[in-house]
Amino acid sequence: MSNSTYPPLPSNLLPDPANPDWMNKADNAWQLTAATLVGLQSVPGLIILYGGAVKKKWAVNSAFMALYAFACVLVCWVGWGYHMSFGETLIKAVPFWGRADVALNQKYLLEQAFSGKFPNATMVYFQFVFAAITLILIAGALLGRMNFYAWMLFVPLWLTFSYTIGAFSIWSPNGFLFKKGLIDYSGGFVIHLSSGVAGFTAAYWVGPRSNKDRERFPPNNILLMLTGAGLLWMGWTGFNGGDPYVVSVDASLAVLNTHVCTATSLLTWLMLDLIFFRKPSVIGAVQGMITGLVCITPAAGVVQGWAAILMGLFSGSIPWFTMMVVHKKSALLQKVDDTMAVLHTHAIAGALGGILTGLFAHPRLCFLFTTSYGQYVGLFYGFKMGVVHTGFRQLGIQLLGIFYVVILNVLVTSLICVLIQFIVPLRMSDADMEIGDEAAHGEEAYAIWGQGEKLENSRYGYDIQSSTKSRHAAGQIEMA
Numbered sequence: 001m002s003n004s005t006y007p008p009l010p011s012n013l014l015p016d017p018a019n020p021d022w023m024n025k026a027d028n029a030w031q032l033t034a035a036t037l038v039g040l041q042s043v044p045g046l047i048i049l050y051g052g053a054v055k056k057k058w059a060v061n062s063a064f065m066a067l068y069a070f071a072c073v074l075v076c077w078v079g080w081g082y083h084m085s086f087g088e089t090l091i092k093a094v095p096f097w098g099r100a101d102v103a104l105n106q107k108y109l110l111e112q113a114f115s116g117k118f119p120n121a122t123m124v125y126f127q128f129v130f131a132a133i134t135l136i137l138i139a140g141a142l143l144g145r146m147n148f149y150a151w152m153l154f155v156p157l158w159l160t161f162s163y164t165i166g167a168f169s170i171w172s173p174n175g176f177l178f179k180k181g182l183i184d185y186s187g188g189f190v191i192h193l194s195s196g197v198a199g200f201t202a203a204y205w206v207g208p209r210s211n212k213d214r215e216r217f218p219p220n221n222i223l224l225m226l227t228g229a230g231l232l233w234m235g236w237t238g239f240n241g242g243d244p245y246v247v248s249v250d251a252s253l254a255v256l257n258t259h260v261c262t263a264t265s266l267l268t269w270l271m272l273d274l275i276f277f278r279k280p281s282v283i284g285a286v287q288g289m290i291t292g293l294v295c296i297t298p299a300a301g302v303v304q305g306w307a308a309i310l311m312g313l314f315s316g317s318i319p320w321f322t323m324m325v326v327h328k329k330s331a332l333l334q335k336v337d338d339t340m341a342v343l344h345t346h347a348i349a350g351a352l353g354g355i356l357t358g359l360f361a362h363p364r365l366c367f368l369f370t371t372s373y374g375q376y377v378g379l380f381y382g383f384k385m386g387v388v389h390t391g392f393r394q395l396g397i398q399l400l401g402i403f404y405v406v407i408l409n410v411l412v413t414s415l416i417c418v419l420i421q422f423i424v425p426l427r428m429s430d431a432d433m434e435i436g437d438e439a440a441h442g443e444e445a446y447a448i449w450g451q452g453e454k455l456e457n458s459r460y461g462y463d464i465q466s467s468t469k470s471r472h473a474a475g476q477i478e479m480a
Contacts, residue, residue, distance in 0.1 A: 024117035026247050031122050034242025038129040041235035043070050046136050049228025050143060051445065053283075053340070055213060056220035057436030058144045059445035065139040065151055072155045073132040078103045081131060082124050084164035086114065086172050095176040096169040114173065116245030126242060131163055134191045140340030141199030144209040144217065145433055148440055149424045154202070154416060162198060162412040166190050166405055181375055181394065182401045183361055185254065186243040188298025188353040189405050196347025197409040200338050205417035206426045208337035210433045217339075220445070222282055229286045233262060236293050240300035250368040254301035257308040258293065264312025265292025272320050287323070290345045291315040295353035299360065301369050302376070307360035311353065318352055319344045351402050358398035 015021040043066070051063035073081070083101035084090075090099045103109070103124045113123035135155050142151070167190050169175040170182055184190060208214055219225055241255040269288025273281045295315030296308060303311070323344040327333045333343075361378035363385070370376060382391020420426060432439035 020112075022112050022117060023119065024246075027116060027245070028118035028122055030247045030251075031116065031118050031126055031242055031245065034238030035122070035126040035129050037235045037238025038126075038133065038242070039070075041232050041239065042066060042129070042133045042136050045228050045231035045235060046133070046140075047228070048224050049232065050140065050340075052221040052224030052226075052228060053219045054143055055217050055436070056446060057438075057444070058213075059220055060437040060443050061148065061440045062139075062143045064441065065143070065146075065148070066136045068148075068152065069135040069139060069155050070132045072152070073135055073159055074128055076156050076159050077128045077131055078124065081159055081164055082127060084160070085131070085167035086123075086127065089174045095174060095179075097165050098168045098172060098174070113245075118245075127167075130187055130191060130239075131159060131167070134163055134187075134195045135159060137192070137195035137342060137346055138199040138202060141203040141338045141342045142206055143339040144213055145337075145427055146206050147425050147428050150206075150420050150426045153420050153423065157416045157419070158198065158413065161416065162409055163190075163194065165412070166194050166408060169404065170401065177397075177401055177404065180397050180400070182397050183302060183357050183366070183376055183394070184298045184354070184401070185300045185302055185357070185369065186240045186297045188294065188350045188357070189401050192294045192297060192346040192350030193354065193402065193405045194409050196342045196345070196350060197406050198413045199342040200336060200347065201410050201413040202417055203338050204336045205414065205421075209339070210430065213433070214337060219283070225286065226282065229289060233259075233289055233293065236262070239293075240297060244301060244369060248368070250301045250365065253365070257300050257303060257305065258296050260305060261296035261308040261312040261315065262289055262292035264309050265289065265295065265316035268313055268316025269320050272317060272324075276324070287341070287345055288316045288320070291319045291349040294346055294349035295356070297350070298353045299357040302357065302362060302365045303360045303378075304362055304365070307356075307362075310360070311356050314352060314356065315349050319348045322348050354398045354402055355395070358395035361394065 013025075019025065047063045047066045050066055051059045054062045079102055080100040082103040084098040087098040087101060089095055090097045103120070109121040109124070110119050112118075113120045116123065135158065138158070139151070170177045170184050170190050172178060182189070209217070236258050237255050240258045241251045243254070244251045266285050266288040269291070270280055270285050273279065273284045292312050292315045295311050296303075299307070299311065323341055327341075327344070336343075357378070359379050361376055361381070363373065363377050363381055366376035367373040377385070377387060377390045377394055379388075379391035379395045382388045382394070417426060428440065437444045
């Protein structure tokens with residue numbers, strides 16, 4: 001059949017210098033939108049979540065750690081990080097690290113990306129926001145005491161020597177775990193397991209908050225924290241929906257599974273709080289929300305809806321158990337001061353999601369995501385289809401990926417922290433920690449409330465900010 005039998009394309013779909021024939025406008029538009037949604041998870045999402053979740057005297061410092069990381073990562077990413085994560089192998093005999101190169105050349109940025117029907121400029125931007133949020137999640141373990149100058153050094157060093165290695169190994173077509181068939185749909189390994197392990201390791205080296213802050217660290221603004229949590233949840237639409245690199249049915253499934261798992265996880269955590277503590281906790285609900293988002297991330301578009309429900313049940317209960325029971329009985333976990341509990345909400349939940357992906361990955365959905373049929377089969381379907389060995393192989397690869405990411409981040413994060421210690425102290429001085437934002441930045445978030453003293457007549461003993469204890473008996477706080 002000749003081309004003349006087809007109706008002519010509308011003028012807006014005809015190729016031109018700004019719209020080459022390999023580019024799909026819808027895919028490019030969605031990829032830019034998804035990237036921006038992920039960016040909003042960090043700026044302002046995690047900025048205001050951290051700023052509201054910490055003690056008042058640390059609000060500015062905590063928010064600024066996130067803002068600085070976002071900006072610093074972008075400059076490093078276009079300077080060398082992107083190619084180290086997704087470029088050519090540095091040494092063929094070492095298939096876990098890419099060769100450093102800039103991603104600023106006009107010719108390169110306007111060419112088609114390694115995957116997807118959009119330009120390299122879009123891919124560089126999309127992958128940047130994932131790298132940035134990883135560093136910001138690490139910051140969550142270090143709030144309330146890390147020397148800001150040490151943080152300024154930590155961000156580019158960890159991005160260069162840890163994140164790029166993990167991303168190249170798992171996501172780059174040249175990476176050895178990618179070639180083995182590891183399933184990490186959108187960053188359960190590269191982002192969440194990495195940030196959880198690295199954050200906990202860095203917290204060990206930095207040391208704890210002051211004794212006063214460890215004993216009492218009330219959030220200064222729970223409503224602000226919830227606003228940040230809401231941006232984090234909704235932004236995950238782009239986080240998982242953008243990773244097929246195409247506007248597809250698989251992207252739609254990934255988005256729906258993400259929200260189903262998250263809601264289930266939040267409700268599971270809430271129920272456990274009600275059963276064991278007799279009180280519905282807002283902070284607990286946010287933790288359950290986060291563990292659900294993290295757990296579904298490596299599996300979002302390759303599992304069915306019923307599996308997303310099961311993953312939500314597991315993600316709302318297992319991290320709850322490790323945080324509420326195991327943590328309190330472990331001397332090691334008690335010793336390390338992980339401010340935002342990223343070990344539980346990201347490392348444990350991320351590893352859990354990786355394992356459950358190895359159980360529930362559906363062959364047909366994996367084909368829609370990877371275009372490779374039969375290579376990716378979860379163990380559940382391995383039994384069902386009579387290819388048990390393939391299912392066990394997939395689960396084994398997922399476990400190998402967990403082991404690799406844990407070892408990589410413990411070693412590299414430790415080396416980076418030891419190196420920084422020779423340049424600047426990792427931890428603020430005791431005197432500066434007593435003051436907080438004023439000592440670190442010469443600024444403070446609020447000039448009204450105290451540091452979280454409780455009102456004596458508060459029915460449930462919630463943390464209500466007050467700077468005048470003498471007025472507690474009246475149950476009111478007078479504004480001067």
